Amino acid sequence: PARPLRRSDAFTVTVRHHGNGKAPRSGLTGWRFGSDGGFACAAQASRADTFFPCNDHPSDKATWTFHLSAPEGYVAAANGELLRRTRRADGSTVWHFALRERMATELVGIAVVRGTYLYGSSHRGLPLRHIVPRGQEDRYRPVVDRTADHLAWLEAKFGRYPFSVYGCHIYDGYSDALENQTLSLFSTDWFTPDAAGRPRYETTMVHELVHQWYGDSVTPADWQQAWLNEGPAVHYAALYGEERGWSVLDDKMRAAYAGLDKIRAQDGPPGRPRELGGTNIYDGGALVLYALRLRIGDKRFDHVMRLWPERFKDRNVTSEDFIRHAVRVTGDRSLHGFLRDWLFGAVNPPMPGRPDWRADT
Template sequence: MSTSRRTLLTAATGAAVTVPLFGAPAHAAGFDPRPGSDGVGDPLFPTLGNGGYQVDHYDLTFDFTPATYDFTASVTLHARATHDLSAFNLDTDGHTIDSVTVEGRQARTALTLGQSGQELTVTPQAPLHKGAPFTTTVRYHGNGKALRAGLTGWRFGTDGGFASAVQSSRADTFLPCNDTPSDKATWAFHITAPKGYVAAANGELTGKDRSGDGSTVWHFALRERMPTELLGIAVVKGTYLYGSSHTGLPLRHIVPQGREDFYAPIVARTPDHLAWLEAKFGPYPFSVYGVHIYDGYTDALENTTLTLMGTNWFKDDAAGHPTYENTMVHELTHQWFGDSVTPHDWQQAWLNEGPAVYYAALYSEERGWSRMADKMQATYEKLDAIRASDGPPGLPKALGGTNIYDGGALVLYALRLHVGQKKFDRVMGLWPRRFKDRTVTSEDFIRHAVEVTGERGVDRFLRDWLFGVRNPPLTEVAD
């Protein structure tokens, strides 16, 4: 994604038209500057994100000191005003703001408490026109272990380093940003790590600059669009392991120093996982992939191009099966469902988690480790009570529940029984190709399923499963 331009080209008149960056006098015809909203109205997080602009590109510089957890940083946002804009907000939490400029000119700022963190209100020296591209640079510093107004996205390991795990609303603990899944942007990272440590980030490593004190600035570029909730940066004592997929896709993994022999055969399973999923969804949607294994994290998270997993995952089950591969497949599935095709708001999260749970269960079944029918039947039997307490899969009252995860997978399982395997495979295979790099809703999925299957009754079927207060019958009516 190119950086912002000072002119906006239009073909409407067949000529280039200059759009003023800063506002004309307030009385100018049609010019009505007003502040951007302090939220985008997400059903589960009403004040998450900000109105009045869309970000095209983030450029983050981050200089971290292990053990003390101090950092200095700057971020430049290349954005575009979506209405005449007198002021706008950034989501931030726990940072000391040193300066803010808009197009290189000092801006006025105010820092206030928000619902899930803090709100940084930025007032440019003059209002911005609708459609005008502009850059905002924030210089700031802080400490990774400082108190935050909301939850933190920092995860600390025994090595004195950190990894980021920011889903769903914790990217603002690393940088001022527009922290909503509906605003996807390209990214550049410049992360300083001292001697003995490596840096990691989403996207491709584009270069390294070594300094006289032994530290290194690592440069990364993510050329595909990513929302803030999938930010994956780290400074750790790790080792990079490299490889490629069956199609030549570059693979890079980060594993703990001194444990390379243990983790190398584990991450070497990734090409097979990729081949299995690409046969179902088409080409992997990004330019690089890998797994970051870190003892400072105990869950698994699908950060774009760089899945984060805790060291605690990697043990065989009681029967000796490497069922941690199910989790690897789950997170890799997210690269299509969630990372490339992203829910527009958090109430659509079943579109992330349903496919990830479903295909991890299918992978396990094909290897004889478990039976999907048993898992789905168990989910079916308890989902009515969960619908009543937590909401149905398509209308959850909060994130992280069984209704979104196993309940979302059950919706897909029921759809497969209803329309048959061939039509189901087409629905799921075409979805990430049709909506690549975009944000989507349940309504988009319903329309897509109807169009692909050619069955108008699928509309009512999916609405009952996604939004109903009780489970519909789980029956197979097609082959």
């Protein structure tokens, strides 16, 4: 800068960059390209800096505005609320979005696709907007309409949804599911009923919606804390499936317990993973919560989990924060050692109330 910046000075940086997202590169990219000629971004965990300059770390959250130019025949999507659209002489449209709540870079969810917006609201009036493939509105409207019930089910457990809008983006350019803040991204491959005709894909929708509280609003301070995102998402998605008779949570946790010792040795314990995406973070993280529920009882467990996103809303957190929170809410100081053993130990501790559970050898 022409003049040195002093501490606490406000300033703006403008960076101009040109690229098509398809140039040869080493490593993974945050771009996903669909059959419609469009794209969606999936930046988790550290791919946001493959398409814009940023401090790509979950501890650095910020508010955002997006201005996306979409050719004629395409729609744009982004985190947050649509403010306005500006038509250009060439037939393209600039879509302007704002996310007023802070967000980590790994949760950016921008897209330009041949899609259709479907609108609705939650049972308490939260605006819902979804993007589905154009021409497939009748197929996906019943799917996205389930979101209102999912929100009601989770708000009864965690309190009010932490943002001003929510929705699902269903796209064939992506092969998984991702909790982009306020606009979860799903592959079209998810939404097929099981052999009995049951919509068990709803557990995936619930999983990503849980993340809006656990991971998006309350965000890990670094990726060593990722179980704080994935453990609750796996736990409550499984609980949702159990309440609908699709699965049994106890069976899922018993299977996870049997295999977790090997996974701890290979990939690290839930609280100290050696890399991201492992079963130790997902099912292992859920197993930590399951053990805690058995140790302290349903009522106190529900209180711990409900107060967590309330007390730490919009903050970055660590495993130690969760341990202190559980002790504070329950008044049980023995949970210090109990949770540390489950999170950081080389082997599974005994499962409370399940003396017959054994680890595979």
